[in-house]
Amino acid sequence: MRYLILFMLVAGFFIYGNQMFCGHGGFNFGFGIRGEGPVNTESRSVGNFHAVSASIPGVVEVRISDNYSVEVQAQENLMSILKTEVNNGKLRIYFDENVSNAEHLKIRVSAPSFDAFEMAGSGRLEAFDPIRGNRLDLAIAGSGEIILPEADVQTMNCDIAGSGEIEVSGRAADAEFDIAGSGDIHAKNLVAERAKASISGSGTVTCNASQTLKAGISGSGDVYYSGTASVDSDVSGSGSVQRAN
Structure with a gap:
């Protein structure tokens, strides 16, 4: 079932571009509006x-705060x-017209807590404060x-459809890592009690588990693990499943 979901994510991305998460305009290489003018905030x-949930070719900076805030930095005409x-509790960040070039694009967001981050396209999302809670989904x-x-x-889920990268550190009781494509999940510094890793394609998962690790690979992907898990x-x-050096 998870492979089916990931396949649909891949298909959706390549068919609809970065409209997948947000359902509006997007970033199109060579077509659309070009960013011009001074950078405003x-x-x-x-x-x-x-x-x-972001589908922009820029940077999203995440911080924890008692207050909700969104600050955008972009060229004037964008x-x-x-x-x-x-x-429904999800902050969506997107262009509602096609954009071919956007420089110095940055979004700063803050909230008391987070349980999901989604990135469609070529942008980067980075958290600057610890993220705590019961469940966290990254896609x-x-x-x-x-x-x-x-x-x-308690529960960490990481999903990549394509060639993206997820890097995560910390602790989780249960962690699940899924890749469809050539993406990479760097979770050697995320100490999980129980971990599952699934790869369909040529992706790589690096993880750390103390109790159990269940790994499934279809293709040329690799799972590298550390810890004392069976x-x-x-x-x-x-593909291969092997202990990390």
Whole structure:
């Protein structure tokens, strides 16, 4: 089932581009509006949110705060088409018209807590404060990047469809890593009690588990693990499951 979901993510990304998460305009190489003019910064008024979904070719900076805030930095002519909306607790960041070039694009968001981060396209999302909670879902469709220097959760789910990268450190009771494509999940510094890793393609998962690790590979992907977990592996293709050096 998870492979099916990841396949649909890949198909959706390549068919619809970075509209997948946000369902609006997007970033198109060579087509659309080019960013022009000085770089402006403005604060946006939005509702309460606990998740972030971005489909922009820029940087999203995440911080923990008692207050909800969104600050956008973009070239002058892009401000009006750069949308920041909250729907069902999820902050959506997207262009509502096609954009071919956007420089110095940065979004700064803060909230008391987060339980999901999604990135579609080639952007980067980075958290600058520890993310704590019961569950945290990370998802990339495309070549984007998500960086979490410190997480402390019960359940961590990381999904990549494409060539993106997720880097996460911290602790989790249960962690699940899924890749469809050539993406990379760097979780050697995320200490999990129980971990599952699934790769369909040529991706790489590096993880750390103390009790159990269940790994499944279809293709040429690799799972590198550390920790004291007992390992149950199922490999179809030229991939491998091996202890990290």
